[in-house]
Amino acid sequence: MADAPRKIAVLGSTGSIGTNALRVIAASGGALEVAAISAHSQLDLLVAQATEFAPRWVVATDSKAAEKFDWSKLPKGTELLIGCDELNRVVAQPEIDMVLAAIVGRAGLESTWAALENKKTVALANKESLVMAGSLVMQLARKQGAQILPVDSEHSAIFQALQAGQPTEVERIVLTASGGPFRQLNQNQLKQVTVAEALEHPVWDMGPKITVDSATMMNKALEIIEARWLFDVPSERIDVSIHPQSVVHSLVEFVDGSVIAQMSPPDMRLPIQHALYYPQRVAGVAERVDWGTSFSLEFSPPDPERYPALELGHQCAREGGTTGTVLNAANEAAVGAFLAGELHFTEIVPACRSVLQSHNFDSDPTLESLVELDRWAREEVSHWVFA
Ligand SMILES: NC(=O)C1=CN([C@@H]2O[C@H](COP(=O)(O)OP(=O)(O)OC[C@H]3O[C@@H](n4cnc5c(N)ncnc54)[C@H](OP(=O)(O)O)[C@@H]3O)[C@@H](O)[C@H]2O)C=CC1
Ligand SMILES: CC(=O)[C@@H](O)[C@H](O)COP(=O)(O)O
Numbered sequence: 001m002a003d004a005p006r007k008i009a010v011l012g013s014t015g016s017i018g019t020n021a022l023r024v025i026a027a028s029g030g031a032l033e034v035a036a037i038s039a040h041s042q043l044d045l046l047v048a049q050a051t052e053f054a055p056r057w058v059v060a061t062d063s064k065a066a067e068k069f070d071w072s073k074l075p076k077g078t079e080l081l082i083g084c085d086e087l088n089r090v091v092a093q094p095e096i097d098m099v100l101a102a103i104v105g106r107a108g109l110e111s112t113w114a115a116l117e118n119k120k121t122v123a124l125a126n127k128e129s130l131v132m133a134g135s136l137v138m139q140l141a142r143k144q145g146a147q148i149l150p151v152d153s154e155h156s157a158i159f160q161a162l163q164a165g166q167p168t169e170v171e172r173i174v175l176t177a178s179g180g181p182f183r184q185l186n187q188n189q190l191k192q193v194t195v196a197e198a199l200e201h202p203v204w205d206m207g208p209k210i211t212v213d214s215a216t217m218m219n220k221a222l223e224i225i226e227a228r229w230l231f232d233v234p235s236e237r238i239d240v241s242i243h244p245q246s247v248v249h250s251l252v253e254f255v256d257g258s259v260i261a262q263m264s265p266p267d268m269r270l271p272i273q274h275a276l277y278y279p280q281r282v283a284g285v286a287e288r289v290d291w292g293t294s295f296s297l298e299f300s301p302p303d304p305e306r307y308p309a310l311e312l313g314h315q316c317a318r319e320g321g322t323t324g325t326v327l328n329a330a331n332e333a334a335v336g337a338f339l340a341g342e343l344h345f346t347e348i349v350p351a352c353r354s355v356l357q358s359h360n361f362d363s364d365p366t367l368e369s370l371v372e373l374d375r376w377a378r379e380e381v382s383h384w385v386f387a
């Protein structure tokens, strides 16, 4: 008899990760099933997804938009839930086996937390949950016996490579970075970049926030912090290498000098599939390396002066406590201001550094205090914004 389908709540189903995940599930031949989906602003797309996948629940997290929306086309067997608190209720449902956390930014924290509290396996794309509250999130996962499976391509690669040895045998982790759209620009040229240029990632097709993070290299800073908590590896053992082809998704160096890398063409459907089926591997829809063609892979160390965000990532991974929350909130606010035309691209990292330096460090914060600090840090960034 075939196994029962794995029932998945896809939080942030209308985003880049969410829509890729739905394609992976659609191609699963019934092995994976969509139990719940959620959207914030794209409610027409949410209804279209509900029509295709017939989930038990849809959650519209922006209450104001949802109350004005015409829901008459929602399939009859699908229950509509309105408001972000409903995410926490949905992930607690006994029939949900796994939660794909694909909401962008700090908005994803509570539902990741609720899923772990309810002992659900979490396929984690929302790196900001770990950046903001990595110590508490990992502590909760351990206490509840809930597994976190990385979806972020670098962390999926590291997770797979770590299987080649024991935790005590790991010498270092090397995160690969594409270098983003401005890899070849100097400081003067960087001052002139536009929002449209920052949103043109050379390799990946992603949502706007992470695409700007990639351009500032803040994405790698956040990934250093994510790796620190997810794999319990100290900051000084986490390196970054610029690899413009994004085919090697990250590497683990073991004490004997062996380096194990995970490779595949840059296609997020593979790390998503890896997490959704884990521990099984299946033939899927993601692109494959074409060994019939010639290709070269380049690696180079990042210049710390050219990419000052990296030092902030190392600092937060080293110091822990409240630093990740402050960096994450300041960055989200600064990226939002840049996208709105209210902050220069080159001010994003200095604004984050300044807010980080001026906050009252606490080495052992509660979740409530982190939520409060998140608000404070966003407010601080408003002093950098021009009218
Ligand atoms: N895209 C990628 O390839 C990768 C992404 N990630 C991580 O995955 C996460 C998602 O990224 P990505 O898919 O690119 O982002 P997108 O911007 O494409 O999608 C974000 C999703 O979150 C929803 N959303 C936005 N704001 C809120 C809110 N306030 N409350 C609830 N839901 C909200 C959006 O809904 P709506 O669209 O309806 O407004 C959408 O479904 C991020 O944490 C990112 O860092 C990690 C690795 C790779
Ligand atoms: C696909 C993925 O995991 C992104 O986080 C990606 O790595 C971003 O590209 P950068 O390497 O340019 O940050």
Ligand SMILES: [Mn+2]
Pocket (backbone or CB within 6 Å): 152, 153, 154, 223
């Ligand atoms: Mn990544």
